[in-house]
Structures are given as structure tokens and as C-alpha cells.
Amino acid sequence: MPSQLTNYRIFLASPSDLSDDRTIVEETINELNLTFGRPKGIHLDLIKWETHSAPGISKKSVQKLINNDIGDYDLFIGLLWTRYGTPTDEYQSGTEEEFNIAYEKFQKSSKSVQILFYFKKTPFSIDDIEPDQLKKIKEFKSAIEKDRKVLSGEYNDTFQLSSHLRLHIPIRVQELHENQSSKTVTSKIEPDTVEEIEVDSEVENGLLEYREIYDDSIEIVIQSLNRISDAMEWVSDELNSKTNELTALTLDKSRPLNRRSIKQILARAARSMDHFGNRIDVETPIFFESFQSAMDSLQNILIIYTSDFDEIDMNEVIQTRDSLSDLIESMSSSVGGIDEFISTVRSFPRISKDMNASKTKVESSLMELLDNTKISLSIASGLRGRYDDFLGETNV
8 A cells, every 4th residue: 555755855966076975875865765764754755967857958058957857856965075067157067056056945945955065085096186176176165164054064985974864864854844844745655666775685683783783893992992092102102202312312412413323213213103103004994994883783773763662771772872972072082182193293393204204104194093083973973963862852
């Protein structure tokens, strides 16, 4: 028997350099239709120019043809990375024009549309750098955040993008659902015709398995954070020791300054920096793979809570939320420590070739760690917000 679902159209805008990311957006929306949409009587319909626009001709521009074919929608998702896009008659790119259409609609009625915009931070090949394109992206980001009051997001890979969307799409669609209580655009959809996501043939994990995965992953995350902290403390002690040796050497007026001795001390300091950088490079994937596993488990736990149980042990939910809060606190502390250590590394004078090379490598490793930690912290904070909302809905 057909089920009556409230249909929300989601338009995805991005240049051509984000094809894999566009695929992830589609897969995530398919997943959300099953985990978020069905229990709430909502269907999410992804709108893309590839699937919802047809060949044709326009008196104005190809972009106008696409705009007309796309039509109305409820949620706008924009992505930018290395390319700003191809200019249209009125704007510097199709993505910019599509954003402005969404923004103008929001200005006319703030309850009619929501906007999610994300900027990808993954490093790219020097061969792909187009300074003019990057300049336009930077100017656009500044303009929408300062002048248009858009709170944008950042991500480094498709997992982070999917994690953001799993959190943010339900929040914004639920907001639209509440604001558009009189929305009449509904679809009678046969349950079997709603696009299904591919699942493994093995039996899906349940609440107990996801809790075990979360507990194990969190333990690895905490251990990894501690090892990173210990490594920073160790290299700081090593560098302080070498600095003291240099100071003693230069202050000793009883003998002439020995450049060879100075170079030997600096070489040992550089080796310590290299060893530290190698430890960070090993630890970074361990931390983030475990973090991703923990966040994925927490999201699935919350989905099971909301869709499968009439009565829930709320103390268990509170303990899970508090565990996440502890993780956020630890990660916030780590961000401060990493940021401070990067400043320390940058302050080292360019004394020798070996030291300069080690300094550059360590700074690069730490910046990658810091960027990923900040984005992961944003994902964890958003997920804690969903747990807070769930507890609020249950009056706990």
C-alpha cells in the first residue's frame, strides 16, 4: 500500500572537480531516506543538473536552461574545492549563480529554503593550481560568510563530508518540516520504489555491536591523543636540551666559537624533529580511522534509539552523550596544544639546512593533524548536539 511522504527537494551545486563528492552526497541522501526519512514520513529527493536537466537551447545562457529545469527546491547544498566554475551571463560561475538564486529565495522567505555550503580543504597537485580560480573561491567564501551571514563548513575527505551531511541535513530538513507544517507537496510513494542503498549480504550490526565498536574505537582515540601529547612533550624536552647546549657553547668565553660543534648539536636536534615527525605521521591515521569508526557507531546508535525503541534506558543515552563530551574536551585541549607547538616550531630561526628541512616537515605534519582535528571536533560537537536534542525531546 502506498505511503504518503512529505517530499523535500535537495539541490546540489558544485563545479566539475568534485564528482566523487557529488556521488557521496547522493549515497548519503539515499541512506538518510531509510534511517531518517521513513520514520518521520519524509522523503529526500536529490536534484542535480546531470539527472534533472535535459539538452535544449536558451536565448540567454545554458545556465538559465539548467535553472529552469531544476525548478524549486527546499535545501541547497554547495561544494567548492579547486575550481570556481565557468562564468555565466551574470555571474563568475554557475555555482555562484545557483547560490544566489537560493539566497534570494531565502531573503524573500526564510522558511522556504535552507542553505548548506562546504569548502573542501584537501591539498591538491601543483599542476591543478589556477590562481585566478582559487582567488575567486577565497573571495566568494569571505563574501557569503561576512555579507550573507552564511555559516559554512569544511571537510578534508568524503567521509567527513558524509558525516557532516548525516548531521546537518536532518537538522535543516526538520527545521523546514516544522516551519512548513502547511506544506502540501506530498508524494504517495510505494515503499519498494524508494531507492535503496546497497548493503552487505552479512547481517547488519545492532545496538550492542555498535556500542562495542564505539567503546573500542574511543579507547584507541584516547590512547592516540595521549601518545601525540607525549611525543610533543618529548620533542620539546629534546629541543630545550639542545638549546641549552648551544647557549652554554656560545657563552663559554674561554674558548673560540666552534662552528662544527654547533652544527653537530643542530644535527642532533634535527634528528629529534624528524623522529617526532615520523611518530606524528604514524599516529595521525590511527587516530582518525578510530575517530571515524566511533562517530559512525554513535550515529547508528542514535538512529536505532529513535526508530526501533519505544522505551529506552535514558541513563545509557546520557552516559553515551557524556562520553562524547569528554572526547570533545580532550580534542579541544589537543587543538590548543598542537596550535601552540606549531607556533613554537615556526619561531625556530633558520640556522642550518638540516634544521630547516626538519622544521618544514614537522610543520606540515602538524598542520595536517590540526586541520583534521578541528574538522573532527566540529563533527563530534554536531553529533553531541543531536544527542542533546534527543534527550530534550524525551524530557531528560
